[in-house]
Amino acid sequence: MTTQAISITRIAKVGSYFDWRSWVFWLIMAVWSIPLLWLMSMSVRYNEDILSVFEIIPSRISFRAYAEFFNDPLWYGALINSLSYTTMNMVLSVAVALPAAYAFSRFTFSGDKHLFFWLLTNRMAPAAVFLLPFFQMYQALGLFDTNYAVALAHMLFNVPLAVWILEGFMSGVPRQLDEMAEIDGYSFGRFFITVFIPMIRAGIGVTAFFAFMFSWVELLIARTLTGPNAMPLAVQMATTSSATGLDWALLSAAGVIAIIPGVIVIWFVRNYIAKGFALGRV
Numbered sequence: 032m033t034t035q036a037i038s039i040t041r042i043a044k045v046g047s048y049f050d051w052r053s054w055v056f057w058l059i060m061a062v063w064s065i066p067l068l069w070l071m072s073m074s075v076r077y078n079e080d081i082l083s084v085f086e087i088i089p090s091r092i093s094f095r096a097y098a099e100f101f102n103d104p105l106w107y108g109a110l111i112n113s114l115s116y117t118t119m120n121m122v123l124s125v126a127v128a129l130p131a132a133y134a135f136s137r138f139t140f141s142g143d144k145h146l147f148f149w150l151l152t153n154r155m156a157p158a159a160v161f162l163l164p165f166f167q168m169y170q171a172l173g174l175f176d177t178n179y180a181v182a183l184a185h186m187l188f189n190v191p192l193a194v195w196i197l198e199g200f201m202s203g204v205p206r207q208l209d210e211m212a213e214i215d216g217y218s219f220g221r222f223f224i225t226v227f228i229p230m231i232r233a234g235i236g237v238t239a240f241f242a243f244m245f246s247w248v249e250l251l252i253a254r255t256l257t258g259p260n261a262m263p264l265a266v267q268m269a270t271t272s273s274a275t276g277l278d279w280a281l282l283s284a285a286g287v288i289a290i291i292p293g294v295i296v297i298w299f300v301r302n303y304i305a306k307g308f309a310l311g312r313v
Contacts, residue, residue, distance in 0.1 A: 067290075074283035081279045096284035106285065109267035114292065116178035116253075116263070117246040120185045124242040125235060127186065128193030133223070135194065136201035137209065147198075150191040158251045161187060166255060176258035184252050189242040196241070200234030201227075236303030243296050264289055 073081055074096055076089045084090075100106045135147055165184050169175040174183075204227065212222040228235070247265075254266045268285050271277070297304075 070283050070286050074280060074287050076280060078279050093280070096278070096280035097288075099281055100284050100288065106264075106267065106281075109262050109264040110288065112178055112257075112261050113247065113263040113265065113289075116182040116185075116261075117243055117292075119178065119182040120189060120246040121239050121242040123182065124186050124189040124193050125238055127190050128197055128238065129228070129235075131190075132194045132197035132201055133227075135198045137206065147194075150194055154188055154191040154195075158188070158249070162252065162255050165252070169256060175256060176260045178261050180256040181253050181261070181263070182246070184256060185242075185246045185249060189245055192245075193238045193242060196238045197231065197234050200231045200237075204230055233303040236300040240296055240300045240304060244293060247293060 072087075072089055075092045075094060076086075077091055077093055077095075080086065080089070080091060135143060161184070165180075166175070169180045174180040208226070208230075209222070212226055217226070250265050250269065253263045254269070257263060257266060264285065268282060268289070271282065
């Protein structure tokens with residue numbers, strides 16, 4: 032009996048190594064990683080090798096593209112512009128959405144459901160619909176070709192999404208907490224900042240992540256509302272060419288650098304994103 036039990040245990044252990052779900056997962060990860068690994072490989076190769084030789088592992092390695100990226104004010108300036116307006120948009124979107132989401136989660140007023148739906152319709156509309164109004168308005172206000180223009184324009188799409196996500200997290204906080212804080216003598220501002228916000232920090236993390244990523248990867252609005260002074264990295268990559276053609280190694284290096292901020296943000300909010308999926312708001 033003991034020998035049979037040991038045999039069954041060994042078979043179970045062997046079977047665990049050949050679990051088809053783990054194999055499917057690693058297969059998907061391998062396929063997904065191919066473009067990323069190929070991009071990294073191109074960024075450390077010579078242009079002539081990229082265009083003439085098919086190599087999985089580069090025979091010649093050069094970091095010329097990365098050095099040129101950080102030595103050229105046009106390229107690293109575009110990176111700074113992207114980080115500037117993306118961070119600005121993320122902070123402003125969360126700051127505006129917090130009180131709005133609290134109102135939707137705690138109060139009932141005439142037309143609240145219709146207003147909430149109207150906010151989401153702004154998020155559903157194509158970005159091209161708002162290009163002409165934004166362009167003319169910013170030209171009149173003197174905001175064209177500034178980081179403020181892109182940050183404020185992206186708020187039109189990020190604030191509705193932020194309100195929707197935060198409202199779900201806030202609705203999960205019992206309303207009795209508000210009443211207890213009022214009985215204890217807390218002002219609304221003190222209660223909201225010191226008690227309520229820490230309880231929904233997971234929702235704030237998820238909201239900040241989505242606001243950052245939308246603003247970071249968005250191209251159409253950023254390209255329309257910026258010029259040479261505030262050109263973001265995505266626009267710089269999309270419009271770069273020279274008399275000799277495209278610098279494939281430099282563009283690949285810029286692509287690798289453009290991925291890094293998103294990876295950093297995901298690393299810091301990964302646990303909050305998992306909680307957001309669990310709550311059904313993401």
